[in-house]
Structures are given as C-alpha cells and as structure tokens.
Amino acid sequence: MSRFLSPEALRCAPYTPGEQPRDQRYIKLNTNESPFPPSPRVLEALSRAEAEKLYLYSDPTCAALNEAVARRYGLGPENVISGNGSDEILAFAFRAFCGEGKGAAFADITYGFYEAQAALFGLEAKRVPLREDFSLNVEDYLDFPGTVVIANPNAPTGMTVSVSGIRRLLERDPERVVIVDEAYVDFGAESCVPLVREYENLLVTQTMSKSRSLAGGRIGFALGSRELIADLNRVKYSFNPYSVNRLSLLAGAAAMEDGEYFRSCCDAVQKTRAWTVKALEERGFAVLPSSANFVFAKSDRLPGGELYRKLKENGILVRWFDKDRIRDFVRITIGSREQMEALAEEIDRLLSVL
Amino acid sequence: MSRFLSPEALRCAPYTPGEQPRDQRYIKLNTNESPFPPSPRVLEALSRAEAEKLYLYSDPTCAALNEAVARRYGLGPENVISGNGSDEILAFAFRAFCGEGKGAAFADITYGFYEAQAALFGLEAKRVPLREDFSLNVEDYLDFPGTVVIANPNAPTGMTVSVSGIRRLLERDPERVVIVDEAYVDFGAESCVPLVREYENLLVTQTMSKSRSLAGGRIGFALGSRELIADLNRVKYSFNPYSVNRLSLLAGAAAMEDGEYFRSCCDAVQKTRAWTVKALEERGFAVLPSSANFVFAKSDRLPGGELYRKLKENGILVRWFDKDRIRDFVRITIGSREQMEALAEEIDRLLSVL
Numbered sequence: 001m002s003r004f005l006s007p008e009a010l011r012c013a014p015y016t017p018g019e020q021p022r023d024q025r026y027i028k029l030n031t032n033e034s035p036f037p038p039s040p041r042v043l044e045a046l047s048r049a050e051a052e053k054l055y056l057y058s059d060p061t062c063a064a065l066n067e068a069v070a071r072r073y074g075l076g077p078e079n080v081i082s083g084n085g086s087d088e089i090l091a092f093a094f095r096a097f098c099g100e101g102k103g104a105a106f107a108d109i110t111y112g113f114y115e116a117q118a119a120l121f122g123l124e125a126k127r128v129p130l131r132e133d134f135s136l137n138v139e140d141y142l143d144f145p146g147t148v149v150i151a152n153p154n155a156p157t158g159m160t161v162s163v164s165g166i167r168r169l170l171e172r173d174p175e176r177v178v179i180v181d182e183a184y185v186d187f188g189a190e191s192c193v194p195l196v197r198e199y200e201n202l203l204v205t206q207t208m209s210k211s212r213s214l215a216g217g218r219i220g221f222a223l224g225s226r227e228l229i230a231d232l233n234r235v236k237y238s239f240n241p242y243s244v245n246r247l248s249l250l251a252g253a254a255a256m257e258d259g260e261y262f263r264s265c266c267d268a269v270q271k272t273r274a275w276t277v278k279a280l281e282e283r284g285f286a287v288l289p290s291s292a293n294f295v296f297a298k299s300d301r302l303p304g305g306e307l308y309r310k311l312k313e314n315g316i317l318v319r320w321f322d323k324d325r326i327r328d329f330v331r332i333t334i335g336s337r338e339q340m341e342a343l344a345e346e347i348d349r350l351l352s353v354l
Numbered sequence: 355m356s357r358f359l360s361p362e363a364l365r366c367a368p369y370t371p372g373e374q375p376r377d378q379r380y381i382k383l384n385t386n387e388s389p390f391p392p393s394p395r396v397l398e399a400l401s402r403a404e405a406e407k408l409y410l411y412s413d414p415t416c417a418a419l420n421e422a423v424a425r426r427y428g429l430g431p432e433n434v435i436s437g438n439g440s441d442e443i444l445a446f447a448f449r450a451f452c453g454e455g456k457g458a459a460f461a462d463i464t465y466g467f468y469e470a471q472a473a474l475f476g477l478e479a480k481r482v483p484l485r486e487d488f489s490l491n492v493e494d495y496l497d498f499p500g501t502v503v504i505a506n507p508n509a510p511t512g513m514t515v516s517v518s519g520i521r522r523l524l525e526r527d528p529e530r531v532v533i534v535d536e537a538y539v540d541f542g543a544e545s546c547v548p549l550v551r552e553y554e555n556l557l558v559t560q561t562m563s564k565s566r567s568l569a570g571g572r573i574g575f576a577l578g579s580r581e582l583i584a585d586l587n588r589v590k591y592s593f594n595p596y597s598v599n600r601l602s603l604l605a606g607a608a609a610m611e612d613g614e615y616f617r618s619c620c621d622a623v624q625k626t627r628a629w630t631v632k633a634l635e636e637r638g639f640a641v642l643p644s645s646a647n648f649v650f651a652k653s654d655r656l657p658g659g660e661l662y663r664k665l666k667e668n669g670i671l672v673r674w675f676d677k678d679r680i681r682d683f684v685r686i687t688i689g690s691r692e693q694m695e696a697l698a699e700e701i702d703r704l705l706s707v708l
Contacts, residue, residue, distance in 0.1 A: 001581065001584055001585055001588060002554070002579070002581030002582055002584065002585050003529070003581075004450075004451050004529075004530075004531050004555065004581070004582065004585065005450060005451070005585045005588070006449070006450065006451055006452055006453030006456060007453055007454070008449065008453040008454070008475075009449055009450045009451075009453070009585065009588060009589055012588055012589060012592040013592065014587075014588050014590075014591035014592045015591055015592065015595060016591075017411075017414050017591075017595045017596065020411055020412075020413050020414060020415075022413060022417065022418075028410070031411055033409055033410055033411060034409045035409070036409060037406045037407075037408075037409055038405070038406070038408045038409060042405070042408070043402060043405050043406065046400070046402075046405045046601075048397060048400075051392070051396070051397050051400045052391045052392070052397065053391075053570060054391075054392045054396070054567065054568050054569070054570040054571050054605065055387055055388045055389075055390060055391055055392060055567040055568065055569060055570065056382070056387050056569055056570050057371075057374055057385055057387060057563070057569040057570055058374075058569075058570045058572065059374050059376060060371050060374060061374075063376065064376075084438050084572075084594060084597060084599075085594060085596060085597075087593075087594040087595070087596070088593075088594045088597075091593050091594060095360070095362065095363055095474070096358075096359060096360065096363045097358050097359070097360055097363075098360055099360030099361055099362040099363070100361070100362070102360060116591070116592045116593075117592065117593070119592060120449070120589070120592040120593055121362075175357070175358075176358075177358050200356070201358065209411070213408065213409040214408050214409065215408070215409060215410055215411040215412075215596075216407060216408040216409065216410050216411055216412045216599060216600030216601075217408050217599050217600070217601075218412065218438075218596060218597070218598075218599040225356070227355065227356030227357075227358070228356055228358065230355055230356065231355055231356050231358065231359045231363065233368075234355065234359070234363060234366055234368050235363055235366060235368075235474070236368075237368035237369050237370075237371075237470070238366040238367065238368045238369065238470045238471065238473060238474040239441075239442075239445050239470075239471070239474055240438060240439060240441040240442045240445060241369060241371045241441070242371065242439060242441070242569075242572055243438060243439075243442075243572070244572075245438075245570060245571050245572040245599060245601075245602055246570030246571070247400075247570075247571075247599075247601050247602075248599055248601075251408065
C-alpha cells in the first residue's frame, strides 16, 4: 500500500475470491459456478444488434430486468433493485442501513464478504458463533440492535435456517433490518421472498451467478419493501448509477423468464449433489447437510489443506479456508456428474497412496 | 426513504443521471455518448462462444483488459486498474485516499459525481469556484491539504487545464494525491498519462464510455503508480471483486486494440464539433471553448431551461443543469453530423417563433 492510503481504507479487510485461473485446464469446483451454460434464451438475447447498441448507456433504473424479476416473484418493480452482482447490493445495504452505533451481526462462519464490507464502511461487526454442529441459532440474534445478515443457505456450510426462525427475528424488532442472503436458495432451501409483503424490515438478496448460470454476467438483485429499495437506490445513485451493463440487463431478464431451463438446472445439481454426498461418505468423509450447489466436507484421513493442495496438483480446484473451526474442511462445488466422478476417482487415488 | 436509513446514508447526495428514455424516439444529445457503434473488433469479440461461457465468473484481476490498456499507454499492467465504469473507480479513489481530516477539493462547476461520492463517504468537500470565464485556476488548489480532483477537460464546460498546471499541483505537495479525470481527453485535450511514470501521487482516470463507444459496456480504468493502484485494489476487493463482467472485459480489450477505429471516431467528433460551434454562434449562442465531445452554450434569446424543454418537446434531448452560474446554458453532446444539422434546424424554428 502507498503512503497516500487513508486510515479508513487501511482498516479495510479485502476479500480473497476463489482462484480464477486464466486457462481452462482445471476441473473448477471452487467458486460455486453452475456447470451448465446460460439458458438458450440468454444466448438469443445477446444478439449482434444489441452489441451494436453498446455505444449507448444502459438503463440506470434497470426497469426491464426489475420487471422480469418482479413478475417471477409476484411482486412489484418497486420491490426490486438490480445490481452488479449481489455483492454490490450487499455493499449498498451495509451503507444504507448501518452506521455509527448501528453495526451488523453475522455468523463467525459465513460468506467472507460481510466482514469485508463492514470494514469498508468502518462498521462495528458482531461475529456470532455458529453452534458446534455449524447450525445457526436465531436466539443469538434476537436482541442485537443493528442489522442482522444471514446467508440462507449459509456458505460455506450449505446449511439452512428455517423461515420461521427468520420470522422471529423480523418480528422481535421491527425497527431493525434483517438481510437474508439467498445466493444459494434455489438448490433446495425455503425462500423468505414470500415474507417481503409482510415485513417492511426484510431484505432478501439473490444472485444470477449460481442457479441462473450467469456468474460472468454479474447480476444480482434484492427484494424488499418499497422503502428499503428506495434507500438502496439512494446509495446506488451516490456510487455508480449505471452499475448493470446493457448486455447483462438483457441476459438477466432472459434468464429470469426461462423458468423451465432454470428448474432443470437446479434439479440436475440437486441430483448430482446427492450422488456426491454418498460418494464422499463412502470414502470416509463427513459431509454437512447441504441445501446449496456445494458441499462442505472433511476427510477422516486427509486434512483440508492437504486435500486442497493435492487435488489442485492433480487438476481439480476446490476451496479451502485456512480458518479456525473449518480448517479440516474443503468446500466442493457441485459440477456436472462427470466432474464429480472425476473428483471421486482422484480422491480414491489420493487415499490409496497414503 | 425508510425509517431504517442510517444517518450516514441520509447525508448522501445522490447524482441525477441524464434522462435515458426507454424508447428511441429522441435525438439523444444529453449524456455524451458516442454517435458511432463500437469497433468491429468489439462485435467480433462478443461471440456466441463467449456468451456460452457466462456461467463462469469473470477474471477479478481483469488481467487481459489491464494488459491491453497498459500496452496502449506504454505502462505496465501494475499501473492499471479496470472497473465498472470510471464512476466506480472514482468511488474507490475517494475511499482509498480520503477520510476524516483529509477531504477532497474540486471545482464548483464540474462533474456532479464528485459531490455524490464525497457525501457517500462522509468526506469534507471543498468546492473551489471556477473563474468568471469558467476557467480553472490551479493556484486555488496549491495549498489544499487533501485530495484534488480535476476533470480535464471539465464537464459540463469542456474547458481544459494545462498539463503544466497539473504538474505544479503534483510537485507542490508530493504527499497529496491529484486525480485527473480524463473521461473526455481523447477529443482534443492533452493527457496527463505520460506523467504517471514521473509522479507517484498522480492518478488518471479514463472511461470507454465516450471515445471508445462503449457506454453500455460500463468499462473505466485508472492509471497510476503501482502503489496507488494497489490501494485502489484494496478497496475494490472490499467492495465487489468481480466488478467487470466477462463480455465487457472482452469488449474493452478489443476496443483498446483498435487504434485506427478509435482515431477515426475521435476525428469525426472533433470535425462535427467545429461545425456545431459555428452553427450555434451563427444563431446567437455563446459557446465555451470545448475540447470534449460536447459543447456548453447559451443562447442570447432563449434561457437554458426553456431551450431544454422546447427541444425535448420537439424530440431532441440535451442536458440542462438548474444550478447557479450555469442556469442559462445547455450542454449539447456532439452527435453525428445529421443529428447536429437537425438540432440547428430545430433551433432556427424555435428562434423564428419567439
């Protein structure tokens, strides 16, 4: 860093994203991408005629995309904000709803970005330990006076909180915002989106990076009361009004409209997840109950760091977090059946030479 | 706004972007877009094969794009950061280099986003009045102890500051960052990019939204010393690491590599600008000397607000700022020759019925 860095920026805690190798020689099971290409409707929407219009700005209100999202969830466009990935929307939410004396609470083991964004805005962050079995106890958050952020399903565990638990948090203190990050909800968890009409203090964020096969398009959105969405727009227009580009607006709307393709992809991931859990358990792994497009697993014979390194040496990328409580685990994205079979074979080989 | 809004977010001063009508019935001369489509190389780069890869994340380091930018300017990739438009990079810079007791200074009449971003981070902003003729006096900034932000050419005036003036600012206080926003530099102003090697405290931002015909792709970049760029990355990885999407990474690199097309577009805009200035002056307008792809002009017969409204009623969008000192002016983007001829005709008609 330079001598010009402000003390505020010095306090930042930058997030380390999973490796994104520039070549494609790895089986990539480390950043929870979909193994499927985008919907054919997305490919159709990205026409040459649209590319020729890139000299014009995108619609800063993201109206057509917000309308497609709203239709899908039976809400109004005033209940939707779209952004450059859900990471951006989460950052807007941290700025909009937190500040001095009004921090954020989240789990000790959860998406690392909450920590980074709290630090970016100089917020007090309360890290609430998950139970020994990595489940989240909503009781721990009941009386927290700031914003509560819950990833549901959680990452990297894949485990869920019940909607009734979220409801308790929302009702306990109607003056407090509860953010439910549903990046992985489409792979088998129960969504809180139906609660948006009921609770003014609920914000649900989702992403098109996982279940909609658009990680490279950078499209996320949030659903909430008209007032919460207006607050987020206030921050967005102070930061970067044109945050979603023209082609991503089109891709996102097309993906949202192709419900059939979406369901077939999610079904396939859930089937392959069941196969993968069984395969790992048969090989001596403990696997946390996952409702996401990844599993969090530990081997009874290979420590997490070693497993990560050996798999990488042999062409398979998984994610390992060198962090207390989870150092023994690796997070494995559910890829295609073929990719998971290759993983199982490689694990067999690694275990056989121990 | 909701009762949940933090006092920090309440202090935000959201930017109002120019109108982006969803239909295309207007001659759009209000947001300084290029009148030309992107380079044919860009269209080629956005292939179906690449669209099919949108299920994979983009490269968060933007390596290929940064390399293309670095090659173009004879710098190293460590001297470049790319972002989701130069607005995003400017926000990163405000966070990286400013903070409590270290504010930002910029002109009273300049790009409205500096104000918005300073408010977003709760910074003290010093608004330094331009001279009566709208020229910027570097003397006014010599002893400012925080970060100096200068749009060169300035918006909405189109007027420039000399590189020797910027040099004086850089040398006067080597502990202070000077940000030169060169969004419009390619239309005839002198760039400070060659100074990047000389001054550790210089950051130059540019955008592909204007001279590279990619407003809808949302691609901006900054050039600076390795240390300044590392600071900006620290903020980027605390906010949204994957901020440039896959297709924009490709489009940006392709646009940067097509120097010939770029020069032909910039030349055409400059020729049309000369024609437009003459046409406006012949119609009684005072036009500020512009080195940008727009002109800032006031009629001797039609106040700015009225001109804006009447042009809009008749299908031509220009930008009007309802703000002290510049209320009499309108900012007119240089479009195609045909569009500017249509503008001149419409002005003739409006003046004839006064």
